Amino acid sequence: MNLFVVESVLPSPQAEEIVKISDLLGWTERMLTPFGMWPKDKHDLRFAVSFVYMAVHVGMECADFTRHMGDLQNLLDNLSETTIYMILFAKVIVFHKNRILAQMIDAMNEDRTDFKNNRSIDEQRLYAAYNAMAKTFFKILVPLVFSTAILYYLRPLAGLIFSKVHDGKTPYVLPYRTRYSFEITEVYTYVLAYLYQGGTLPLVTVGLIGSDGLFITLMLHICGELSILSSKIAALKEDKANFQHSGIRSIVKRHTRLMWMAEKMDKAFTIVLLGQLFGSSLLICLNGFNVIVNSERVQRTSLITFAFYEASMLTFLYAYCFIGECLIQESKRFREACYECAWYDIPPHQARDLILCMARAQQPLYLTAGKIYVFSLENFTQIIKTTIAYLSVLRTLT
Numbered sequence: 001m002n003l004f005v006v007e008s009v010l011p012s013p014q015a016e017e018i019v020k021i022s023d024l025l026g027w028t029e030r031m032l033t034p035f036g037m038w039p040k041d042k043h044d045l046r047f048a049v050s051f052v053y054m055a056v057h058v059g060m061e062c063a064d065f066t067r068h069m070g071d072l073q074n075l076l077d078n079l080s081e082t083t084i085y086m087i088l089f090a091k092v093i094v095f096h097k098n099r100i101l102a103q104m105i106d107a108m109n110e111d112r113t114d115f116k117n118n119r120s121i122d123e124q125r126l127y128a129a130y131n132a133m134a135k136t137f138f139k140i141l142v143p144l145v146f147s148t149a150i151l152y153y154l155r156p157l158a159g160l161i162f163s164k165v166h167d168g169k170t171p172y173v174l175p176y177r178t179r180y181s182f183e184i185t186e187v188y189t190y191v192l193a194y195l196y197q198g199g200t201l202p203l204v205t206v207g208l209i210g211s212d213g214l215f216i217t218l219m220l221h222i223c224g225e226l227s228i229l230s231s232k233i234a235a236l237k238e239d240k241a242n243f244q245h246s247g248i249r250s251i252v253k254r255h256t257r258l259m260w261m262a263e264k265m266d267k268a269f270t271i272v273l274l275g276q277l278f279g280s281s282l283l284i285c286l287n288g289f290n291v292i293v294n295s296e297r298v299q300r301t302s303l304i305t306f307a308f309y310e311a312s313m314l315t316f317l318y319a320y321c322f323i324g325e326c327l328i329q330e331s332k333r334f335r336e337a338c339y340e341c342a343w344y345d346i347p348p349h350q351a352r353d354l355i356l357c358m359a360r361a362q363q364p365l366y367l368t369a370g371k372i373y374v375f376s377l378e379n380f381t382q383i384i385k386t387t388i389a390y391l392s393v394l395r396t397l398t
Helices: 003-009 013-035 044-067 072-095 099-118 121-167 187-197 200-236 240-244 247-296 300-340 348-360 377-397
Strands: none
Touching: 013 044, 013 099, 013 121, 013 200, 044 072, 044 200, 072 200, 072 247, 099 200, 099 247, 121 200, 121 300, 200 247, 200 300, 247 300, 247 348, 247 377, 300 348, 300 377
């Protein structure tokens, strides 16, 4: 279905939102498919290439880490690179042919079809508000992550030019701290190694944005649908005819489906999010440290690079906590809407259905990391406080 046909079916402003939502999911698919990370992709060769490249790169960075044992500054510099690639490596493995994610994508597509045909204007607006949030995160993450990756990759060239101009020496510094089985002493070897490391650019940018973009899209879809359910419950108080017939049963089924989707998403991402939580916290601390150190040394290129890096990690972590907060608040809002409706004035067999919803909504839906940490805005502030405390300790050790 092309844009013109969709707009002719739904001429309201919300029709354009549906087109943008569809493009957002399609864009995510186009980003992840070349690297074998799209859950519904059946081509193993793309995944194998990404897997081998990432495994080799992470292995060489870990080898470099062991080489600098006892040198705190070099260890910290290595961790600031290795951590993000280990997170990405885990996502490459988890996303490939992930059946749960494939089910969630199919479920979202089914919901969008229903959205086009069976939603009121007010319901479309509620859903569109959450989709606008998803697009906002994309608008922030895309330029931020791309700028960070490019600056980090080109950073050694600035040092190369500076050193060449001032003292005539040519330091062969690569973008990433990897350990090779040979020494880089010639220009052509340096160029080949530099170009080889350039393969990480599309992986770290498109891979991170695409995987987190898919996550953000699916989770905010669930939040938007929960928001619509709350409005339906509120509308039942005014619509007595619908209250007495099929309205409650359809709401119960819809709520059960959304709970299933939220629980499945938590199950699919919980281990990855645990690594993301610890990795992001560590990187926020390390990048903050590098920003302070480079500002004192007046190294502007590195200062700008790590400032962008720090902003990227803060944005990723905030996105997870914000989405977790939305999920908690929308599930609570649904529970309150059930309490406030006149459930005591309806026939017992219908009241039982609604009470079932109320009972299941007693416990809010959560987005967790390893089932031990709940993503929320309150916990986001706690993470920032903790990383600042570790940053202070790090400053005293160096």
